[in-house]
Amino acid sequence: MGNEPHVVILGAGFAGVAAMKMLRKAPVRVTVINKNDYQAFQPLLYQVATDVLSANEIGFPVRQMLHGHRAWAFHQAAVTGIDLGKRQVTVEGMEPISYDYLVIALGAVVNYFGTKGAAEHAFPLYTLADAERLKTHVLEGLEAVDKNPALIDDGALRFCVVGGGPTGVEIAGAMAELLDTELKQDYPNLPLDKAEIHLYEAGPQLLGPFKPGLRDYAKRALENLGVRVHLGVGVVAVESNRVHLKSGEMIKAHTLVWGAGLQANPLVSSLGIDLVKGRVPVNPDLSLKDHPEVFAAGDVAIVTEPKTSRPLPQLGSVAKQAGEHVGRTIAGLLRGKGRIPFRYRDRGTMATIGRGAAVAELPAGFTLTGPIAWMGWLLVHLVLLSGSIERSLTLRDWAWNILTRRRSKRIVVDVSRR
Amino acid sequence: MGNEPHVVILGAGFAGVAAMKMLRKAPVRVTVINKNDYQAFQPLLYQVATDVLSANEIGFPVRQMLHGHRAWAFHQAAVTGIDLGKRQVTVEGMEPISYDYLVIALGAVVNYFGTKGAAEHAFPLYTLADAERLKTHVLEGLEAVDKNPALIDDGALRFCVVGGGPTGVEIAGAMAELLDTELKQDYPNLPLDKAEIHLYEAGPQLLGPFKPGLRDYAKRALENLGVRVHLGVGVVAVESNRVHLKSGEMIKAHTLVWGAGLQANPLVSSLGIDLVKGRVPVNPDLSLKDHPEVFAAGDVAIVTEPKTSRPLPQLGSVAKQAGEHVGRTIAGLLRGKGRIPFRYRDRGTMATIGRGAAVAELPAGFTLTGPIAWMGWLLVHLVLLSGSIERSLTLRDWAWNILTRRRSKRIVVDVSRR
Numbered sequence: 001m002g003n004e005p006h007v008v009i010l011g012a013g014f015a016g017v018a019a020m021k022m023l024r025k026a027p028v029r030v031t032v033i034n035k036n037d038y039q040a041f042q043p044l045l046y047q048v049a050t051d052v053l054s055a056n057e058i059g060f061p062v063r064q065m066l067h068g069h070r071a072w073a074f075h076q077a078a079v080t081g082i083d084l085g086k087r088q089v090t091v092e093g094m095e096p097i098s099y100d101y102l103v104i105a106l107g108a109v110v111n112y113f114g115t116k117g118a119a120e121h122a123f124p125l126y127t128l129a130d131a132e133r134l135k136t137h138v139l140e141g142l143e144a145v146d147k148n149p150a151l152i153d154d155g156a157l158r159f160c161v162v163g164g165g166p167t168g169v170e171i172a173g174a175m176a177e178l179l180d181t182e183l184k185q186d187y188p189n190l191p192l193d194k195a196e197i198h199l200y201e202a203g204p205q206l207l208g209p210f211k212p213g214l215r216d217y218a219k220r221a222l223e224n225l226g227v228r229v230h231l232g233v234g235v236v237a238v239e240s241n242r243v244h245l246k247s248g249e250m251i252k253a254h255t256l257v258w259g260a261g262l263q264a265n266p267l268v269s270s271l272g273i274d275l276v277k278g279r280v281p282v283n284p285d286l287s288l289k290d291h292p293e294v295f296a297a298g299d300v301a302i303v304t305e306p307k308t309s310r311p312l313p314q315l316g317s318v319a320k321q322a323g324e325h326v327g328r329t330i331a332g333l334l335r336g337k338g339r340i341p342f343r344y345r346d347r348g349t350m351a352t353i354g355r356g357a358a359v360a361e362l363p364a365g366f367t368l369t370g371p372i373a374w375m376g377w378l379l380v381h382l383v384l385l386s387g388s389i390e391r392s393l394t395l396r397d398w399a400w401n402i403l404t405r406r407r408s409k410r411i412v413v414d415v416s417r418r
Numbered sequence: 419m420g421n422e423p424h425v426v427i428l429g430a431g432f433a434g435v436a437a438m439k440m441l442r443k444a445p446v447r448v449t450v451i452n453k454n455d456y457q458a459f460q461p462l463l464y465q466v467a468t469d470v471l472s473a474n475e476i477g478f479p480v481r482q483m484l485h486g487h488r489a490w491a492f493h494q495a496a497v498t499g500i501d502l503g504k505r506q507v508t509v510e511g512m513e514p515i516s517y518d519y520l521v522i523a524l525g526a527v528v529n530y531f532g533t534k535g536a537a538e539h540a541f542p543l544y545t546l547a548d549a550e551r552l553k554t555h556v557l558e559g560l561e562a563v564d565k566n567p568a569l570i571d572d573g574a575l576r577f578c579v580v581g582g583g584p585t586g587v588e589i590a591g592a593m594a595e596l597l598d599t600e601l602k603q604d605y606p607n608l609p610l611d612k613a614e615i616h617l618y619e620a621g622p623q624l625l626g627p628f629k630p631g632l633r634d635y636a637k638r639a640l641e642n643l644g645v646r647v648h649l650g651v652g653v654v655a656v657e658s659n660r661v662h663l664k665s666g667e668m669i670k671a672h673t674l675v676w677g678a679g680l681q682a683n684p685l686v687s688s689l690g691i692d693l694v695k696g697r698v699p700v701n702p703d704l705s706l707k708d709h710p711e712v713f714a715a716g717d718v719a720i721v722t723e724p725k726t727s728r729p730l731p732q733l734g735s736v737a738k739q740a741g742e743h744v745g746r747t748i749a750g751l752l753r754g755k756g757r758i759p760f761r762y763r764d765r766g767t768m769a770t771i772g773r774g775a776a777v778a779e780l781p782a783g784f785t786l787t788g789p790i791a792w793m794g795w796l797l798v799h800l801v802l803l804s805g806s807i808e809r810s811l812t813l814r815d816w817a818w819n820i821l822t823r824r825r826s827k828r829i830v831v832d833v834s835r836r
Contacts, residue, residue, distance in 0.1 A: 037557070037561060054472070054474055061604075063604040063605070064603075067603050072606070074564075075564070075565050076558075076561040076565075091565075093562075093565055093566060094565050139455070140494075143455060143494040144511075146492075146493070147494075147495060147511055148511060148512065185482075185485055186479075186482065186485075188490070189491055
C-alpha cells in the first residue's frame with residue numbers, strides 16, 4: 001500500500017458508487033469523499049417522504065460497500081476545492097489530498113430559480129435528509145391540526161407541489177395515497193377529506209420529456225387520486241403558510257414541495273474551466289479537456305449524445321452507467337488498455353403515480369401505462385436495489401409494504417428535543 | 419360518543435399504554451397525551467444507541483395502538499399542569515381537557531444530581547431521542563477521528579459510562595461489542611484497539627439490587643469484553659471532552675454516557691400533594707389519596723410493597739403491571755365492581771453484558787448467568803415485544819441481527835444540514 005495509483009472519488013451517489021465498484025479488483029488505492037456516510041437511492045426518496053419506506057431502507061453505508069476493496073479510505077467531509085493543476089482536492093478539516101486519478105461525481109443541488117422564500121420555506125426532495133424533513137413536517141403538521149382544527153382554514157391540510165416532472169408527479173401521487181389510506185384510521189377526529197393536493201407546473205404539460213399519450217395518462221391518473229393539476233401556472237414566492245402564484249393569486253398552504261429543478265454542484269465553478277449550463281463538459285470518454293486523469297459523471301457533468309447532439313438527461317441510470325464507464329476506463333488504463341467513448345444504453349424511463357399506476361417509455365418507441373407499467377417499475381427497482389443480502393431483505397419488506405398497503409411505522413424521533 | 423366517561427391518560431410509556439389497552443372494550447372515551455407520537459421500548463434503548471436496532475424497530479406509534487378502541491383521541495403535546503380540584507389537565511397549545519378518570523403515567527426524567535456540565539455534555543439514555551443522539555455522536559466521532567487521528571490523544575476513542583446499574587452495564591457491554599465487531603472492517607485505517615471503555619460507579623459494586631454472585635459475574639464479564647470497571651469512583655464534572663473524577667483526576671474523553679439516575683417527572687410537584695422522594699404516593703389500588711378518580715403508575719409513582727414495606731423498583735415490568743391494574747380497575751368500576759389492591763408479580767430481573775452473557779435473578783431465589791441467562795433474556799424480550807404482526811416482523815429481524823452479529827445499517831441522516 002502506498003505505491004498504487006491513488007484514485008479519489010468525490011461523491012457517493014449513483015455515479016461515484018458505480019465508479020468505486022468497478023475499481024474493486026484494480027491495483028489502486030481508492031479514497032471516497034462524501035458529505036454523508038451513506039449513498040441514498042434517490043428514485044425512492046418520495047417513498048421515504050410519505051413513510052412507505054424508512055430512511056435506512058434506501059440509505060446504504062459507503063464504508064460497508066468498500067469492504068471488498070484492497071486499499072481504501074472514506075472521508076465523511078465536504079469538498080471545498082479542486083486544484084486541477086496541483087492535482088489536489090481540499091476537504092473540510094483535513095490536509096489537501098493528492099490524486100493520480102480524480103472522479104468528480106458531486107451531483108446537483110436544488111435550483112430555486114430565485115423564487116422568493118423558496119430556500120427557506122419550500123421542501124426540496126433531492127437528499128435523504130430532505131425526505132426525512134418533509135415526512136416530519138407532514139406528520140407534525142397533522143398532529144398540530146388534530147389538536148387545533150382551526151388551522152385547517154389557514155391551509156394546514158393543503159399540500160402544494162411545484163414542478164410537473166417525475167419528482168413532482170411521484171410525490172403528489174404518493175401524498176394523495178398517504179392521506180387516503182391508513183391516515184384516516186390514525187386521525188379519526190380529523191376531516192382528512194378536506195385535505196387538498198395541488199400540483200403546479202409552469203409549462204404546458206406534465207412529464208415534459210415523455211410521449212404525449214403518457215403525459216395525458218399521468219394527468220388523468222393523478223386527477224383520479226384527487227390531485228388538482230394546474231398547468232401553465234408558475235409559483236413566484238413562498239412563505240411558511242402561503243404560496244404566491246404568478247397570476248397574483250395567493251394560496252393558503254403549510255406545505256410546498258419543490259420538485260422544480262436542479263443545478264450542478266456549485267463547487268465545479270471553482271474548477272477554472274468553461275461550464276455548460278453550470279455543468280462540467282466532458283470528452284467522449286468522460287474525461288476533462290486537457291486533464292485525461294480527471295473524469296466527471298452524473299448530474300454534475302453534461303454528456304452530449306452523439307446521435308442526437310443533445311445532452312443526456314439527469315437520471316440515475318445515466319449517472320450509474322457513466323460511473324461504471326469511468327471506473328472501467330481507469331482500471332483499463334492501468335492494464336494498458338485504451339480509452340473508449342461512453343455510450344448510454346437507454347433501458348427506458350418511468351414514473352409512478354400512486355400504487356398501481358405508472359408510465360414507462362421503453363427503448364424502440366414502446367410505451368406502457370397502468371398496472372403493467374407499475375409492476376414493471378416495481379421489478380426494475382427490485383433489480384436495481386438488490387445485489388446484496390442486506391438489500392434483498394430491505395426489498396422483501398419494501399415490496400411487502402407496497403403490495404399490502406402497510407406503511408412503515410409513522411414515528412418522528414425529534415433528536416433536537418431533550 | 420360524548421356521554422361515555424372520559425379517561426385521560428398522561429404518558430404513553432409502559433404504564434400508560436398498558437392502562438390504555440385494558441380500556442379497549444370498556445364503555446369509555448379515551449384520550450392519550452404524550453410528547454412523542456410513539457411508545458419507546460426502553461429496555462432496548464442501548465441497542466439503538468449501539469446500532470444493533472434502528473429507532474423504528476423499538477418505537478411503536480400510539481395512534482396505531484388505538485385503532486381498536488371505540489372512541490379515542492391522541493394528542494402529541496406536553497402536559498403543562500394538572501388541576502385535581504377542577505378535574506382538568508392543561509396541555510400546550512390546547513384548551514384545558516376535563517376528565518372523569520385520570521391516569522398519571524408521566525414517567526421520569528434524568529437526574530444529574532447537580533453534576534456540573536452533565537446536562538449539557540453527558541449523554542443520557544432514557545428516551546429514543548437520547549439513543550439516537552448517542553449513536554450519532556459515536557458514529558460522527560469515529561468519522562472525525564478517522565479524518566484527524568490526532569484527536570485520539572484528546573480522548574476521541576475513550577468512552578466513559580457513569581452508573582453501574584443495568585443501564586450503565588448494558589451500554590458499556592454493547593459499546594465494547596460495537597467497537598470490537600464490524601467497526602474494525604469499516605475503519606481499517608483507525609487504531610480501534612486503542613479505544614477504551616470506562617465504567618464509573620460511585621458505590622462499591624455493579625448492579626446493586628442483584629445478588630452478590632451475579633454482581634461479580636457482571637464485573638468479570640464486562641472486564642472480559644475489555645471494559646475497565648472503576649468501583650467507588652464518582653464523577654463530579656463533565657465537559658465536552660473531559661471528565662472530572664471526585665479524586666481530582668481528569669480523564670480525556672469525548673463521550674460520557676449518563677446511566678446514573680432518574681427522578682420523577684417534575685410536573686407532579688404542581689399537583690399540590692405531598693410527594694415521596696419526588697414521586698406520587700398512591701393507595702393500594704394505585705389511586706391518589708382523596709382522589710379516587712385519579713391513578714398514578716410507572717416511574718412517576720411510588721408503590722409500597724406490603725410484604726417488605728419497601729418501594730417497588732422503577733422497572734418496565736412494574737410499570738406495565740401497574741398500568742394494567744389501573745386500566746382494569748377503571749373498567750371494573752364502570753361495571754360496578756370494587757377496587758382491589760395492586761400486587762406486583764415478580765417474574766425476575768435481568769441485565770445483559772454483551773452478546774452471550776447476562777445475569778438473571780428469578781423469583782424464589784434462583785439465579786442464572788452466562789449464555790443460558792442471555793438466551794433467556796432474548797426469549798423474554800421476544801415475548802414482551804411481540805403481540806402484533808408488526809412487532810413480530812421487527813423481532814425476527816432483530817433476533818437475526820443479534821444472533822448473526824449483523825448490525826443495522828450504520829447511517830446518520832442529519833436533517834439539520836441543508
